[in-house]
Amino acid sequence: MSQPRSNHGESSENRIEEILKASYSEDFVVRNPKGLRENGLEEEIADFLVPFRDTLIVVQVKSREQGAPSESLDAVDLKRFEKRLQRGTKQLKTAKRALDNGWATEVETLRGITQPFSYGRFKKLVGIVVLDIPDEDEHGIDSALDLYGGLDEIQGITAHLFMRRDFGTLIEQLTTIPDLVEYLSVREELKKKEVLWPLSCEVDFLALFISQYGVIEQCLNGEITGLHLEDGLWESLTGKESAEFAERAESIRHSRFYFDRMVGAMHQIVGYEVPEWAKPATMQSGPGTKEQHLELVEELAGHRRVDRIRFSLKMEEKMRKADEAGFGFYVSVPGERACPLLFLSCAGDRKSRNQKLHTMVCALSVYFGGVRVMGIGTENLKSPVRSFDTYTVPAGTEFDNEEEIAEWAKQIFGNKSWESFDEWGNEYSPETS
Numbered sequence: 001m002s003q004p005r006s007n008h009g010e011s012s013e014n015r016i017e018e019i020l021k022a023s024y025s026e027d028f029v030v031r032n033p034k035g036l037r038e039n040g041l042e043e044e045i046a047d048f049l050v051p052f053r054d055t056l057i058v059v060q061v062k063s064r065e066q067g068a069p070s071e072s073l074d075a076v077d078l079k080r081f082e083k084r085l086q087r088g089t090k091q092l093k094t095a096k097r098a099l100d101n102g103w104a105t106e107v108e109t110l111r112g113i114t115q116p117f118s119y120g121r122f123k124k125l126v127g128i129v130v131l132d133i134p135d136e137d138e139h140g141i142d143s144a145l146d147l148y149g150g151l152d153e154i155q156g157i158t159a160h161l162f163m164r165r166d167f168g169t170l171i172e173q174l175t176t177i178p179d180l181v182e183y184l185s186v187r188e189e190l191k192k193k194e195v196l197w198p199l200s201c202e203v204d205f206l207a208l209f210i211s212q213y214g215v216i217e218q219c220l221n222g223e224i225t226g227l228h229l230e231d232g233l234w235e236s237l238t239g240k241e242s243a244e245f246a247e248r249a250e251s252i253r254h255s256r257f258y259f260d261r262m263v264g265a266m267h268q269i270v271g272y273e274v275p276e277w278a279k280p281a282t283m284q285s286g287p288g289t290k291e292q293h294l295e296l297v298e299e300l301a302g303h304r305r306v307d308r309i310r311f312s313l314k315m316e317e318k319m320r321k322a323d324e325a326g327f328g329f330y331v332s333v334p335g336e337r338a339c340p341l342l343f344l345s346c347a348g349d350r351k352s353r354n355q356k357l358h359t360m361v362c363a364l365s366v367y368f369g370g371v372r373v374m375g376i377g378t379e380n381l382k383s384p385v386r387s388f389d390t391y392t393v394p395a396g397t398e399f400d401n402e403e404e405i406a407e408w409a410k411q412i413f414g415n416k417s418w419e420s421f422d423e424w425g426n427e428y429s430p431e432t433s
Helices: 005-023 075-100 164-173 177-192 202-211 213-220 233-238 243-269 290-301 305-325 350-367 402-413
Strands: 034-036 042-044 048-052 055-063 106-108 114-116 124-132 151-154 157-163 327-332 341-346 373-379 388-393
Touching: 005 048, 005 055, 005 124, 005 164, 048 177, 055 075, 055 177, 075 124, 075 151, 075 157, 124 164, 124 177, 151 177, 157 164, 157 177, 164 177, 164 202, 177 202, 177 213, 202 213, 202 233, 243 290, 243 305, 243 388, 290 388, 305 327, 305 341, 305 373, 327 350, 341 350, 350 373, 350 388, 350 402
Parallel strands: 055 124, 124 157, 341 373
Antiparallel strands: 034 042, 048 055, 106 114, 151 157, 327 341, 373 388
């Protein structure tokens, strides 16, 4: 039975919320943010905001029932769907005006944490309009509507248009916000330059993006001036015969279990102070703040999907090593804007673990020439409890015994091999363990 028409919008937003929070931290998803107009009246700014570093993603969700198989719809019916998308694009303009006028000064994330909000800190605004067809499954995939082109612009705002099923697939595969931002940037450039054939299927382009990025680079640098994707590229990549894709899917599952569990635990630092029995004398700290929490999760969320998959697999490996050897550690150096990240797993008491974490993070900062370094410590895999402690050394930190630390750091980190793998087994970035 169809839902009452008045419930379609909220139900569609619920579906998009589930899609977003399944891949992205709840610390970076804001639903129905509201602001105060100049006249003092409260008004909703957008359906969703995804603020991350210097990029703000604005998501508008539109809904309309299909009513019949796509082959039975006439031009008038299709025009109604087009108008829904146009309405969503216009709402992006309204959202930008509200942001420009400073209506929102704070937002509440899906995590339930209220944070200060200043639109002025964002250098890039990305617009997304998602069209949800609530009764799509009733008609079957062969009779579902498809959206081609998928790009609009209004007063300087680029709007990426998606069907909800394609958007869900996209977010499921691009499991970090930096990867999504890059995908949208590449998508926009290739469509505006008319390199990508306008009737290309969205998931076929996604398949190319995640499996043959070299072709994407050739398009971006002008070596390829026209790209026509055959239908079925996505099905070919993800089909049952694709053992490689199945292995990648398993890596993503691991990534979500370990890495996302770690990120999800970080909100507990707000108001938390390491107890004296677990705090070594060299580690000075007070109650955790919202700002520290945001800084922490932003750094972790800044790791690309490749780094996150590798990091999560290494987390499990080092926790297993701690079961046998007492401790294990791993250092990820993802490059770009993310800082070196040390993961430490130790059996035994928490105070000793924190002492080792503090010492190793300081040494790693010195080893890399005084850069900012973040460390995270937890128990061994077989431990009946699970806690996380973090320690960050700001860039430029000086130590009284720096020469001594440097020598020790060379012994610990200097003889390690640098591996390079991506999600398909190709070389990508440095790491040590």
